[in-house]
Amino acid sequence: MRTTHWAKALLLTLLLPLAARADEGMWLPLFVKRLNQADMQKKGLKLTAEEIYDVNNASLKDAVVQLGGFCTGEFVSSQGLLLTNHHCGYDAIQSHSTPQNNILQNGFFAATRQEEKQNPGLFVDILVRMEDVTGKVLEGITSATPEQERTATVQKRQRELADNAKENGKYVAYVRDMFGGNEYYLFIYQRFGDVRLVGAPPEAVGKFGGDTDNWMWPRHTGDFSMFRVYADKNNQPTATPQPGNVPYVPKKHLPVSLQGVSEGDFAMVFGFPGRTQRFLPAAGLQLTLDQTNPARIKLRDTRLKLWKEDMDQDAALRLKYASKYAGIANYWKYYIGQNEGMKRLKTVDAKKAEENALLQWIAQDPARAQQYGDALNVINQSYAGIREFNLSTQYVNEAAFGTEIIPLAARLMPLATALKAGDKASIEKAVADLKGPLAEHFKDYSAPTDKKVFAALMALYMQDVPQNQQPDVFQTVQKQYGGSMPKYADYVFSNSFLASEAKLNAFLAAPTLAKLEADPGYKTYQSVYQNYVQNIVPKLQGLQAGLGRANRLYVAALREKNSQKVYSPDANSTIRLSYGTVRPYRGRDAVAYDYKTTAQGILEKEDPTNPEFVVPQKELNLLKLKDYGRFADKQGNLPVAFITDNDITGGNSGSPVINGRGELIGLAFDGNWEAMTGDLAYDPELKRCINADIRYVLWCVEKLGGAKHLVDEMTIVNNGPNPGVGPAAAASTADMSDVEKMKVKTEQGGKVKIKKKKDAAML
Numbered sequence: 001m002r003t004t005h006w007a008k009a010l011l012l013t014l015l016l017p018l019a020a021r022a023d024e025g026m027w028l029p030l031f032v033k034r035l036n037q038a039d040m041q042k043k044g045l046k047l048t049a050e051e052i053y054d055v056n057n058a059s060l061k062d063a064v065v066q067l068g069g070f071c072t073g074e075f076v077s078s079q080g081l082l083l084t085n086h087h088c089g090y091d092a093i094q095s096h097s098t099p100q101n102n103i104l105q106n107g108f109f110a111a112t113r114q115e116e117k118q119n120p121g122l123f124v125d126i127l128v129r130m131e132d133v134t135g136k137v138l139e140g141i142t143s144a145t146p147e148q149e150r151t152a153t154v155q156k157r158q159r160e161l162a163d164n165a166k167e168n169g170k171y172v173a174y175v176r177d178m179f180g181g182n183e184y185y186l187f188i189y190q191r192f193g194d195v196r197l198v199g200a201p202p203e204a205v206g207k208f209g210g211d212t213d214n215w216m217w218p219r220h221t222g223d224f225s226m227f228r229v230y231a232d233k234n235n236q237p238t239a240t241p242q243p244g245n246v247p248y249v250p251k252k253h254l255p256v257s258l259q260g261v262s263e264g265d266f267a268m269v270f271g272f273p274g275r276t277q278r279f280l281p282a283a284g285l286q287l288t289l290d291q292t293n294p295a296r297i298k299l300r301d302t303r304l305k306l307w308k309e310d311m312d313q314d315a316a317l318r319l320k321y322a323s324k325y326a327g328i329a330n331y332w333k334y335y336i337g338q339n340e341g342m343k344r345l346k347t348v349d350a351k352k353a354e355e356n357a358l359l360q361w362i363a364q365d366p367a368r369a370q371q372y373g374d375a376l377n378v379i380n381q382s383y384a385g386i387r388e389f390n391l392s393t394q395y396v397n398e399a400a401f402g403t404e405i406i407p408l409a410a411r412l413m414p415l416a417t418a419l420k421a422g423d424k425a426s427i428e429k430a431v432a433d434l435k436g437p438l439a440e441h442f443k444d445y446s447a448p449t450d451k452k453v454f455a456a457l458m459a460l461y462m463q464d465v466p467q468n469q470q471p472d473v474f475q476t477v478q479k480q481y482g483g484s485m486p487k488y489a490d491y492v493f494s495n496s497f498l499a500s501e502a503k504l505n506a507f508l509a510a511p512t513l514a515k516l517e518a519d520p521g522y523k524t525y526q527s528v529y530q531n532y533v534q535n536i537v538p539k540l541q542g543l544q545a546g547l548g549r550a551n552r553l554y555v556a557a558l559r560e561k562n563s564q565k566v567y568s569p570d571a572n573s574t575i576r577l578s579y580g581t582v583r584p585y586r587g588r589d590a591v592a593y594d595y596k597t598t599a600q601g602i603l604e605k606e607d608p609t610n611p612e613f614v615v616p617q618k619e620l621n622l623l624k625l626k627d628y629g630r631f632a633d634k635q636g637n638l639p640v641a642f643i644t645d646n647d648i649t650g651g652n653s654g655s656p657v658i659n660g661r662g663e664l665i666g667l668a669f670d671g672n673w674e675a676m677t678g679d680l681a682y683d684p685e686l687k688r689c690i691n692a693d694i695r696y697v698l699w700c701v702e703k704l705g706g707a708k709h710l711v712d713e714m715t716i717v718n719n720g721p722n723p724g725v726g727p728a729a730a731a732s733t734a735d736m737s738d739v740e741k742m743k744v745k746t747e748q749g750g751k752v753k754i755k756k757k758k759d760a761a762m763l
């Protein structure tokens, strides 16, 4: 199935004027040559497939890293300097901030290497290589293999392949499935555990527009921060920050172009998209729409309001909760937008129509009916079953684990196991392992705030989840606290050592199982957890096993039916490339959006009375003076952001936007409101990728941040089209018509040619 599919795709690429769409698709770099190169070159790519992905020679993939497992970053200097988004660095920036030295608020750029700030726990993964291991994973497995046996074999082989590739801890490696388990790929990385904070603009720049502008275009956010990767003296990774480490010399770093973008320009985004579900069946979409998302929205709404109440009262608390708040608010708004979009775009109906067409196609042929016949039935039945228990899952995740005390209690599980076994060494190890995480937890913790959140979220849990699926602890609440969750919260937070760092440390100095099991915080967690594991999980497991098989068949059938279409696999935090063009869009009836924003818009949005739209005084001064230097565009404006039709999602944040010559032109940082359903269904007319223009980023570093030394570390390949700011500026002709180019050429007497050669040499 798989080989025929790729072979067909290849044949079609050769015979037809291209099957792969430029816009939709998060492509595996491994297959760029086979699937996308021709289309990309037609769109404006000047590089070869080998310059994008090559195992033996430096290629673009060596400049792109996964940051902390949740974002993307890219090398922009030979000294390991890394660019990513502000919201990707937010947690690190916040962790180095205090009310006295508030770098989150004021911004920060290290003047020397000594000032770069260590972030224990933060790492980057750099891809060594990837491999199609489908044949190895599925060897000997047929449609007759019982599902349980298949699952066990597949999991075992995935583990073995990964373990083998790790070369005794030298690499991080894992096998991920694609297309619902029809294909498997091995990914091998080097992991660098010394990643230091180098700089960030003030939050008022890096998060300008706040939650109001989040997920929206037009945008005026300088959403970037800078880190540096450190390695040992031999340029090899270390697991943690080490005093003797030196800046890592990457195999490849991206040259930076100041030339800017025009409508229709080629753009590609390289990065680590987290999760899309474009193959989610209609029943799955329906469940998300009318049960999962509303539950998440309601619970996050409650949590955010309570956090905000306290954050508004107290500056220190505001700092402590800033990063948590931003993260929860980000996806709270995402779920709202996704649901709005699903209704507006009738996403479920569209999927149903696609499924009906598939059913007809399956019915046309007895062999197909035999192979795929029951897939959609099983899917629909499975979702009907899952629906009965889905609220339990959502409320465990977003209510119980939406508090801070319950996830903290969960961290004590290994200690509980060790205490049960009574083994002194493992008890000591469990206690030692807790030291770092506990310090981090309490550094940003307010027990009175958490108590309020606990009272509200657990009350909703007790109110909304079916009675027969509730944990025992709610009976205690009913019987001993008159059903009042606030009263129960009072009791838990006054008596649990989990609510106080000092009390928890006292417990850990002489831990016993009896004390742990008597703790009201731990008891609450145990009740929620045991109930879920014993009463809910077994029901879901049965349903999910059937669903796994049915999904696999459904995706296989869909790809076979539409064999003329080249599908890209759903995002799963593995490295992908998407390509497209700089492109405006029409958001809704009578509303058309331009493809770029400028600093003018910052001044238009500026509102000193609204914390989300404050512009720092220094930026105001510089903007009013129009002090843009070489970062201005052709019209003399300061470019801020632009949009492309690249297909991205969460996890891509911080990804490089790269022009046809392999030069950095922007940082991807968001998606647009009209296409919030993009992770479930892609609409090429609506979906846009929002990028910070690299010229605004560099302006913020050099002019606003006074850190020219960091810009000087980069490889700037041309100085942009702004006239009168240096000799290189006038020579850039890429945006001119041929006639204009001729004119410049005559006026400058051959200068164009010389510049062009230099550009080519940089690649």
Ligand code: ARG
Pocket: 087, 207, 209, 210, 211, 213, 214, 215, 326, 329, 330, 650, 651, 653, 669, 670, 671
């Ligand atoms: N929506 C962006 C993303 O998920 C995050 C933007 C962060 N900014 C904010 N105001 N929360 O990548």
